[in-house]
Amino acid sequence: MGVIGSSIKRREDPALITGRGRYTDDLSLPGMLHAVIVRSPHAHARIVSIDAAAARAAEGVVAVYDGRDLVPGGEIKGVPTGWLLPDLKVPVHPLLAVDRVRYVGDGVAVVVAESRYAARDAADLVEVEYEPLPAVVDPAKATADGAPRIHDEAPENVAFDWQLGDREKTDAAFAAATKVARLKLRNNRLIPHAVEPRACLADYDPTSGELTLRMTSQNPHVHRLLMHLASMGLPEHKMRIIAPEVGGGFGSKIHHYPDEAITAWCAINLKRPVKWTATRSEANLTDAHGRDHATTAELALDDGGRILGLRVETYAAMGAYLSTFAASVPTYLYGTLLSGQYDIPAIHVHVYGVFTNTTPVDAYRGAGRPEATFVVERLMDAAAEVCGLDPAAIRRRNFVPPEKFPYPTQVALEYDSGNYEPALDKALELAGYDALREAQKAARDDPKKPLIGIGLSSYIEACGLAPSQVVGALGAQAGLWESAKIRVQPSGSVTVYTGSSAHGQGHHTTFAQIVADKLGIDPEQVEVVHGDTEKVQFGMGTYGSRSAAVGGSAIATATDKVVAKARKIAAHLLEAAEEDVVFDPAADGGPAFHVRGVPDKRQGWGDVVLQAYLAHNYPDDLEPGLEETSFYNPSNFVYPFGTHVAVVEIDRETGEVRLARYVAVDDCGNQINPMIVAGQVHGGIAQGVGQALWEQAVYDDSGQLVTGTLLDYAVPRAHNLPSFETDHTVTPCPHNPLGVKGIGEAGTIASPAAVVNAVVDALKPYGVNHLDMPITPEKVWRAIHLKGAL
Amino acid sequence: MFPARFDYHRATTVDDALRLLGEHPGAKLLAGGHSLIPMMKLRLAMPEVLIDVGRVSELKGIEREEGKIYVGALTTHAELAASEVLAAHCPILAEAASKIADPAVRNKGTIGGNVAHADPASDLPAVLVATGAVIHLKGRRQRQVKAADFFTGLLATDLGEDEILTRIEIPDLHGRSGHAGSAYLKYExxxxxxxxxxxxxxxKKNADGTCAAASLALNGVSATPFDAARVCRELIGAPLDDAVIRQAVNDHLHVxxxxxxxxASGLYRAELAKVYGRRALRLARDRAR
Known part of the structure; x- marks a missing residue:
């Protein structure tokens, strides 16, 4: 086995697990000030007045600014939304609210002080008079007559009204159907909960006019570009953004929030470094939330359980403002995935993006694809019930067969490759499906035993974001390629500069493996550099399970260019024609070039590299040095898939649900580091199980976030989970040089449906056909004992 | 953490702490800090003065004397969970302590702080009521209050502003009068x-297996520990089979x-009280000898 495919330990871990990771909040600069943002306690209110006199007079306070201070000359600068849909309503999202607040947590003022304590104390002294307005928090109610209007630009609270697929064809399919499965689904609103809260440290040099911003970012170049274009207007070459260690993101650190612009503005205005770090409560109120859909979905089938058509209508909450990629998530990352693993001849989806008086919603691990999988996989179980088929059988009957690839769906994607049935078979075998069904039957008849439920989820995702031409045409306003630069040092060690910005994914390990494998050198000879706009030319960042498929492909391509250049040098040294020289990374005695058919006529890799720099007798057409760059643009998305099986046990008396087993068979193509793949699968499953059973951002009718702390908002913990049983199939991606797909989101995409299907399966004897997430014990208890009175 | 400004004093003895309490009306005592400090971080509590009793050694430790167990107020949950004295003589307290939160909280949180804070969802109060524990308080004088009388409301107790909870006295459940069974079950x-x-x-069982004595108390379902004395009165003298327990609970455990x-709604919690009450009684019965 080569270096690719081996489970070498994560090189980044020794520092992180011994507490030596340096995160943004760990950093301090001489003369540094601290910012605390005063936030609205109201979900919707008019700002009558702001009196900061007492705060300004408080000990240690250097300045207090409100929304009007940040708009000298009256031009309101705001944070932009990046992905545009036709007729998208884009209300201004000011850095600090100017006349109206629209969610609890909306910033109204910033206090800058010599210490964080002083800033926090003074924040309480800023007197803001509000005139409360009625609020709306439920996406299903936001468009109703009489609902409070959140933005004048969107009178019905509708940010967009978007459709995909063929409505007439779908209507015809339903007219022809003999069976219909129908569900009303809520996809619960989630709070990302990265372990490290968002933070930034702005440092401005008034002599050079340069701003250095260290911040929690998944994509520093994108942040710099957005700050240049919209919120700050500083020239890009005068802005340096550095992402130090970043402690998780799950999407929440993609977006451009007002907070980093406010902090930078304070640093520029005060000519001193300023740091802002969210508290955990503040993070829960202001990190872009995930999901929050209200959906009605129907599946049309024939008597044999063949799918004829799918119809979906979704109200997707945008929150109070359009976050950076908000509009893309419930549209092109959701509607396009509604064919699942199935050959569905007619699909129509209608999505309303609606404003609510809540924290803005944006990409959160999986971003649209978990919502789509939830719709499709819940419907498949409902359809199995309607058709009297086993859930495995109805899936098998409708899979896109292997001979149909590449498979164009009815919702704009072309699946490049897939082979779904072997993954299902493997998952069923690993789970012992038939024996589980027997055990389920036996348990049903014995009131002393817990109810057993078995849930399947055969998911697909489109990731490796993204083919630039495609996403550009869909409104992204940017291509989603990735860059890589490979610098070979004279002594043969390698520095890799990648635009993919790691925050827990293991780039230092897997990216080094790619280069080491191709060059035949030890991964320890490869250093990976990322997360700094001054070191890396440009990068699109890390999200959408794109790091291996796009960032890794860029590295592979750039490494190939390095080999090609080195081959020219080797040919010169070997006095052979370039086309006669071959590179053997696995040669005896180390990687070497040799003349084809004459292995003894060789030049070792190290000698060639050294000569690249000691060059003194080169021909005119050969440049010295060994450094190559690649901007890799994928030709398609990648399409990982798999089948997961959840087994739950339910306490009949209390409704408590225990996840007894969880089996996952995933196909992410070739695996660079199987241990890291397994880690991603495990973490993703845990997060998805969290959504299914525990997590929910609950707003009361007045718009207060009721589950705003970890005392109320339950993230999954190790003791709530069984040890997952994972396996894989390998269907390499046909269109990227590594044959890799993505795996960072797969677990989160698959598992909510698997768990909910399992619970509903267990409750079949009670006539239950659906329960909304999170499935709390009380919901189950009511379903059993109060006959579904929820 | 960013609490409001406060002054801090460290007490060296109980009397020193009492003196400081006298000097600073409204001061809060700091023990393990695992209830108070989170509230201060959220600025839900903004005491002007904290008196740290965390190093007052006379408040530490678990001792057994003449059929009684005395647990110092500063004993941590981890110490309760690991105590050999409790394992042998009052295992339910160790069992409940082992189910509190996570190891970090158990290593710092104390029984005295827990009981004085009187969170209705906390684990120890019902155990103290069910075991017939007595809370020892010291102010200008020493006094003792039955656990069942100590908890007076949501986050409210009989502890005076000028008093310190010093120790908790618990009967030996495995003493000369027999080996009572005990159990703490929790839905967290x-x-x-x-x-x-x-x-x-x-x-406690009679030789013929009938019930000699029983007690049942519940956390989390009401503002103070719910004392299911009516259920237990019903059980005395009765054979302790599952049906009898079920009947007594169904008829007499009404929160x-x-x-x-x-x-979790009130309706659901009231039902949980019955299910968990029943299961705890059954397990305690099985453990009684």
Whole structure:
């Protein structure tokens, strides 16, 4: 086995697990000030007045600014939304609210002080008079007559009204159907909960006019570009953004929030470094939330359980403002995935993006694809019930067969490759499906035993974001390629500069493996550099399970260019024609070039590299040095898939649900580091199980976030989970040089449906056909004992 | 953490702490800090003065004397869970302590702080009521209050502003009068780890297997530990089979004004009280000798 495919330990871990990771909040600069943002306690209110006199007079306070201070000359600068849909309503999202607040947590003022304590104390002294307005928090109610209007630009609270697929064809399919499965689904609103809260440290040099911003970012170049274009207007070459260690993101650190612009503005205005770090409560109120859909979905089938058509209508909450990629998530990352693993001849989806008086919603691990999988996989179980088929059988009957690839769906994607049935078979075998069904039957008849439920989820995702031409045409306003630069040092060690910005994914390990494998050198000879706009030319960042498929492909391509250049040098040294020289990374005695058919006529890799720099007798057409760059643009998305099986046990008396087993068979193509793949699968499953059973951002009718702390908002913990049983199939991606797909989101995409299907399966004897997430014990208890009175 | 400004004093002895309490009306005592400090971080509590009793050695330790166990107020949950004295003579307290939160909280949180804070979803109060524990308080004088009388409301106790909870006295459950069975069962909130319902049961059997004595108290379902004395009166003298326990609980365990929140309604908690009460009584019965 080569270096690719081996489970070498994560090189980044020794520092992180011994507490030596340096995160943004760990950093301090001489003369540094601290910012605390005063936030609205109201979900919707008019700002009558702001009196900061007492705060300004408080000990240690250097300045207090409100929304009007940040708009000298009256031009309101705001944070932009990046992905545009036709007729998208884009209300201004000011850095600090100017006349109206629209969610609890909306910033109204910033206090800058010599210490964080002083800033926090003074924040309480800023007197803001509000005139409360009625609020709306439920996406299903936001468009109703009489609902409070959140933005004048969107009178019905509708940010967009978007459709995909063929409505007439779908209507015809339903007219022809003999069976219909129908569900009303809520996809619960989630709070990302990265372990490290968002933070930034702005440092401005008034002599050079340069701003250095260290911040929690998944994509520093994108942040710099957005700050240049919209919120700050500083020239890009005068802005340096550095992402130090970043402690998780799950999407929440993609977006451009007002907070980093406010902090930078304070640093520029005060000519001193300023740091802002969210508290955990503040993070829960202001990190872009995930999901929050209200959906009605129907599946049309024939008597044999063949799918004829799918119809979906979704109200997707945008929150109070359009976050950076908000509009893309419930549209092109959701509607396009509604064919699942199935050959569905007619699909129509209608999505309303609606404003609510809540924290803005944006990409959160999986971003649209978990919502789509939830719709499709819940419907498949409902359809199995309607058709009297086993859930495995109805899936098998409708899979896109292997001979149909590449498979164009009815919702704009072309699946490049897939082979779904072997993954299902493997998952069923690993789970012992038939024996589980027997055990389920036996348990049903014995009131002393817990109810057993078995849930399947055969998911697909489109990731490796993204083919630039495609996403550009869909409104992204940017291509989603990735860059890589490979610098070979004279002594043969390698520095890799990648635009993919790691925050827990293991780039230092897997990216080094790619280069080491191709060059035949030890991964320890490869250093990976990322997360700094001054070191890396440009990068699109890390999200959408794109790091291996796009960032890794860029590295592979750039490494190939390095080999090609080195081959020219080797040919010169070997006095052979370039086309006669071959590179053997696995040669005896180390990687070497040799003349084809004459292995003894060789030049070792190290000698060639050294000569690249000691060059003194080169021909005119050969440049010295060994450094190559690649901007890799994928030709398609990648399409990982798999089948997961959840087994739950339910306490009949209390409704408590225990996840007894969880089996996952995933196909992410070739695996660079199987241990890291397994880690991603495990973490993703845990997060998805969290959504299914525990997590929910609950707003009361007045718009207060009721589950705003970890005392109320339950993230999954190790003791709530069984040890997952994972396996894989390998269907390499046909269109990227590594044959890799993505795996960072797969677990989160698959598992909510698997768990909910399992619970509903267990409750079949009670006539239950659906329960909304999170499935709390009380919901189950009511379903059993109060006959579904929820 | 960014609490409001406060002054800090460290007490060296109980008398020193009492003196400081006298000097600073409204001061809060700091023990393990695992209830108080989170509230201060959220600025839900803003005491002007903290008196740290965390190093007052006379408040530490677990001792057994003449059929009684004395647990110092500063004893941590981890120490309770690991105590050989408790394992041998009052295992239910160790069992409940082992189910509190996570190891970090158990290593710092103390029984005195826990009981004085009187969170209705906390694990220890019902155990103290079910075991017939007595709370020892010291102010200008020393006094003793039965656990059942100590908890007076939501986050409210009989502890005076000028008093310190010094230790807790618990009867030896495995003493000369027989080996009572005891059990603490808990349904924990998935976020906080606090009890949505926690049931503490102690059962003593006669030689013929009938019930000699029983007690059952519940956490998490009402503002103060719910004392299911009516259920237990019903059990005395009765054979302790499952049907009898079920009947007694169904007929007599009615939580009048159950707590309710976004996670679990009052209706559901009242039902949980019955299920967990029943199960705790059954387990305690099985453990009685």
């Amino acid at each position: 909130h998935p976020a906080s780890g606090y009890a949505i319902c926690g049931a503490a049961a102690v059962v 009048g004004d159950p707590l309710s929140d976004v996670y």
